Amino acid sequence: MNRTPRADLVAGAAFTALGLAAVEESWRMPTLAEFGVEPWSAPGVVPALVGAGMVLSGLLLALRALRAGALERGRTLAAELGFDAGARRRVLLALLLMAGYAIGLVGRVPFRVATFVFVLTFVLLFRLPRAENAQARLRETLFAVSLAAATALGVGFVFEYLFYVRLP
Numbered sequence: 716m717n718r719t720p721r722a723d724l725v726a727g728a729a730f731t732a733l734g735l736a737a738v739e740e741s742w743r744m745p746t747l748a749e750f751g752v753e754p755w756s757a758p759g760v761v762p763a764l765v766g767a768g769m770v771l772s773g774l775l776l777a778l779r780a781l782r783a784g785a786l787e788r789g790r791t792l793a794a795e796l797g798f799d800a801g802a803r804r805r806v807l808l809a810l811l812l813m814a815g816y817a818i819g820l821v822g823r824v825p826f827r828v829a830t831f832v833f834v835l836t837f838v839l840l841f842r843l844p845r846a847e848n849a850q851a852r853l854r855e856t857l858f859a860v861s862l863a864a865a866t867a868l869g870v871g872f873v874f875e876y877l878f879y880v881r882l883p
Contacts, residue, residue: 720785727777730769737766747879758878805841812837826882827867835863 744759746752754760812833820829838859846852874880 720780720783720787721789723780723783724777724785727773727775727780730773730776732773734766734769734771734773737769738763741766744880758880808840809837812840822883827871830870831863831867833863834866835859838862 741759741762744757744762746754746757746759748754748757816829816833820832823829824832839856842855842859843852846855871882874882
């Protein structure tokens with residue numbers, strides 16, 4: 716895949732923003748100090764370090780892109796990335812599904828149920844249209860249900876029993 720300075724600039728900004736959000740959210744996680752837990756083993760330490768690494772990487776990527784001429788006039792970013800109308804629709808659908816999960820499901824229904832519904836819907840919407848016959852559709856549906864169940868149970872277990880984070 717051809718990389719362009721403008722695409723690197725956008726990716727750098729996205730990684731920086733995501734890293735900052737991770738650091739901010741990890742700061743709000745419980746420290747477990749009331750239980751006498753060592754500060755470096757608090758649940759937010761690893762996400763904060765990963766977030767800080769993302770911020771640093773994003774800033775370095777954006778700086779490199781600026782030096783390579785990311786702000787020079789030329790083709791649009793979508794054209795440089797080869798985004799056709801179908802790709803734009805898929806990106807928009809993914810963003811809408813993620814927003815629906817974060818805003819509409821999490822906190823309103825149990826976390827595992829919300830995660831199951833999100834993963835199931837996401838996989839079905841993106842994989843089922845490519846199935847060529849009834850047998851392939853059944854296989855894709857079974858895969859989606861299995862993946863959604865494993866993800867919902869696994870993520871819930873990790874956060875509640877390994878990171879000691881209460882889930883909504």
